[in-house]
Amino acid sequence: MAEKFKPAKYTINDFNRDYPDEESCLVAIVDMLYPAGIPCRACGQVRAHARLSNRRAWSCAHCGTHVYPLAGTIFAKSTTPLKSWFYAMFLMASTRCGISAKQLERELGVTYKTAWRMFTQIRKLMEEDGGPLSGEVEVDETFVGGKFSNRAHVKHSRNSLSNKVVVIGAVQRGGKVTTAVIPNVRKTHLVNLIAERIMPAATVFTDEAKGYDKLGGRGYVHHRVNHSAKVYVSGNVHTNTIEGFWSLMKNGIRGTHHAVGAAYLQSYVNEYAFRYNHRRDASPMFRVLANRVTKTRYGIYGTYAPIGE
Ligand SMILES: [Zn+2]
Numbered sequence: 001m002a003e004k005f006k007p008a009k010y011t012i013n014d015f016n017r018d019y020p021d022e023e024s025c026l027v028a029i030v031d032m033l034y035p036a037g038i039p040c041r042a043c044g045q046v047r048a049h050a051r052l053s054n055r056r057a058w059s060c061a062h063c064g065t066h067v068y069p070l071a072g073t074i075f076a077k078s079t080t081p082l083k084s085w086f087y088a089m090f091l092m093a094s095t096r097c098g099i100s101a102k103q104l105e106r107e108l109g110v111t112y113k114t115a116w117r118m119f120t121q122i123r124k125l126m127e128e129d130g131g132p133l134s135g136e137v138e139v140d141e142t143f144v145g146g147k148f149s150n151r152a153h154v155k156h157s158r159n160s161l162s163n164k165v166v167v168i169g170a171v172q173r174g175g176k177v178t179t180a181v182i183p184n185v186r187k188t189h190l191v192n193l194i195a196e197r198i199m200p201a202a203t204v205f206t207d208e209a210k211g212y213d214k215l216g217g218r219g220y221v222h223h224r225v226n227h228s229a230k231v232y233v234s235g236n237v238h239t240n241t242i243e244g245f246w247s248l249m250k251n252g253i254r255g256t257h258h259a260v261g262a263a264y265l266q267s268y269v270n271e272y273a274f275r276y277n278h279r280r281d282a283s284p285m286f287r288v289l290a291n292r293v294t295k296t297r298y299g300i301y302g303t304y305a306p307i308g309e
Contacts, residue, residue: 010284015090025082026056030069032294038069056082073293074121084108086290088118089125093285097252098271123267125292126274131197133172138205138242139194139212141168141185144250144265165262167269168193171242172202176277181266187211191218205239245276 019025030038037046038058042065049058049067056075058067070076075085091099091107099107105115143164166185170193171177178197182189190211195218198204203221206212208228215222223237232238249272253260260268278285 008282008284010090010094010286012090014284015087015286019083019086022081022083025086028290029073029075029082029293032291033069033073038067040065040067074124075293078117080108080110080114080118084110085118085122088115089122089289090286092119092122092126092271093275093289096275098256098275100257103256120267122289123271125289126271128176128178128270128273128277130178131170131176132199133170133175133178133197134199134202135175136173136205136236137170137198137202138173138239139168139170139190139198140207140239140242140246141166141182141190141209141211142246142250143167144253144260144269145262165265167265169242169245170194170198171245173241177242177245177273179266179269179273181262181269185209185211187214191215194218194220205237207239245272248272248276 019028038049039046040049040060040063043060043063045060045062050061051058052066056068056070058069059065060067068076075082078085088104088108091104101112101116101119104110104119105112108115108118110118144167145164166182166189167179168182168190169177169179180193182193187210190209191214194204194215198220200219203223204215205223205225206215208224208226212222212224225231225234225237225239233240249269252272253268257268275285278288281288
């Protein structure tokens with residue numbers, strides 16, 4: 001039941017045409033952050049700035065105050081060329097299964113420390129808002145780490161799972177997925193995520209795990225598939241969509257990253273959710289990601305002291 005994965009195309013040639021050099025990357029970011037021009041934080045004048053030579057900074061032509069438009073973005077304080085940042089974003093958004101920090105290190109010719117920092121910063125741009133989901137929604141939990149298995153009887157056994165982390169996911173059929181790393185499969189965690197991210201009018205499909213027993217009481221229409229009796233599909237009652245996402249995610253993590261520490265798991269899961277949620281966008285994933293550069297910027301311009309670069 002795995003859906004064909006055909007994201008909008010954006011090739012390396014497209015990328016090199018749109019962002020041939022450092023300057024084109026800087027202009028793209030500034031245009032996104034300040035479509036109406038950069039306002040001076042001291043005097044408020046717009047479009048009256050002189051570029052400081054060879055820096056990512058401008059000087060206000062009116063009062064001389066230095067303006068740092070990249071302050072508060074993931075690029076602030078970084079000495080890595082913007083073109084490398086953009087290329088890293090291109091690689092992370094374009095590959096089907098993601099790319100590791102180690103691969104970034106090789107592709108960009110930077111140190112591992114720099115590659116890891118870029119990797120985690122770009123991941124922040126991949127966080128999804130998490131709902132709310134409606135219509136037909138499948139909910140399932142899975143264990144990540146150790147030996148992977150999708151079999152229900154393994155999933156619900158409490159033996160030898162201590163090195164695994166629980167992830168709960170909900171997917172709207174034909175729509176988006178949302179996930180959360182949770183401490184255990186007790187019903188409070190399962191039901192809380194559902195109540196938080198799924199509209200009460202939704203129809204929820206789960207397996208027979210006890211943690212979902214109280215869902216009907218929360219107002220949801222609740223259908224369960226009896227995996228332990230080896231029933232996987234009964235009419236529209238199944239959890240194949242969310243299981244398809246789990247296998248995409250696990251194959252990706254296994255193939256690209258090999259192993260993931262529990263502390264970072266949520267950010268890895270977010271990356272796969274991002275890719276899944278934007279798989280049908282008309283706009284290429286790289287552009288979706290690039291447009292989020294504004295997201296990491298804190299505050300409104302003028303409310304914080306500029307950061308020197
Ligand atoms: Zn000024």
